[in-house]
Amino acid sequence: MAKDNTQIVIRPAGEADIEGILAIVNAYAAENLMLPRTAEQVRRALPGFLVAEDGQVVGCGSLVPLTPALVELRSLAVAPEWRGTGLGRLLAQALVERARQAGYQQICALTLVEGFFTRLGFATVDRWALSPKIWHECIYCPKFDACDEIAVVMNLAGEPAADPPAGPDAALWRRLRVGPAATW
Numbered sequence: 001m002a003k004d005n006t007q008i009v010i011r012p013a014g015e016a017d018i019e020g021i022l023a024i025v026n027a028y029a030a031e032n033l034m035l036p037r038t039a040e041q042v043r044r045a046l047p048g049f050l051v052a053e054d055g056q057v058v059g060c061g062s063l064v065p066l067t068p069a070l071v072e073l074r075s076l077a078v079a080p081e082w083r084g085t086g087l088g089r090l091l092a093q094a095l096v097e098r099a100r101q102a103g104y105q106q107i108c109a110l111t112l113v114e115g116f117f118t119r120l121g122f123a124t125v126d127r128w129a130l131s132p133k134i135w136h137e138c139i140y141c142p143k144f145d146a147c148d149e150i151a152v153v154m155n156l157a158g159e160p161a162a163d164p165p166a167g168p169d170a171a172l173w174r175r176l177r178v179g180p181a182a183t184w
């Protein structure tokens with residue numbers, strides 16, 4: 001059954017959201033679906049984080065600048081009860097929009113859910129074609145010797161902004177408060 005997202009707001013994250021972000025991300029990390037994060041890692045990346053909340057954090061995702069032209073979409077996740085409701089897509093689209101407004105030419109991700117990203121307009125690429133900067137955290141990764149992540153990229157430069165969603169997601173999209181790109 002469709003979940004009612006009328007109380008959901010997508011907004012930039014603050015210090016008070018760190019615990020909620022960690023709860024979602026590290027629960028999936030325990031299932032090997034994502035990489036684990038510490039409070040310190042999230043705190044450092046906080047200016048690039050958006051959260052979806054309905055009083056408590058139910059989704060998150062972040063932008064991590066890799067080069068002046070390339071930004072990585074990282075730590076995208078929605079709470080289990082919200083999976084499959086379109087919230088992940090809205091969060092990803094909000095992050096893509098934020099990256100576009102900040103002037104990045106490309107946005108990339110390393111992911112196990114290739115199909116989710118290709119539906120959004122990302123293209124699968126040879127992971128070695130990406131900037132080496134994307135690998136700077138790999139030495140800390142538990143899967144360093146057996147990486148199974150797929151690289152996806154979307155061009156932003158010169159591309160028109162995506163159409164706003166229709167139907168029940170339209171109202172949530174209008175309530176997006178992704179904040180000025182210059183703040184991160």
Ligand SMILES: CC(C)(COP(=O)(O)OP(=O)(O)OC[C@H]1O[C@@H](n2cnc3c(N)ncnc32)[C@H](O)[C@@H]1OP(=O)(O)O)[C@@H](O)C(=O)NCCC(=O)NCCS
Nearest residue numbers: 028033076077078083084085086087088089111113115116
């Ligand atoms: C991946 C995740 C963020 C997607 O969010 P979601 O709210 O469940 O997905 P949505 O309902 O927005 O789905 C959007 C579209 O992607 C598709 N999709 C969702 N999960 C998918 C998956 N695992 N593989 C392929 N396609 C997927 C949906 O079918 C939907 O397709 P449609 O537009 O044709 O209807 C969420 O399921 C999640 O938190 N997963 C666990 C953590 C994780 O794997 N994060 C990704 C790290 S890169």
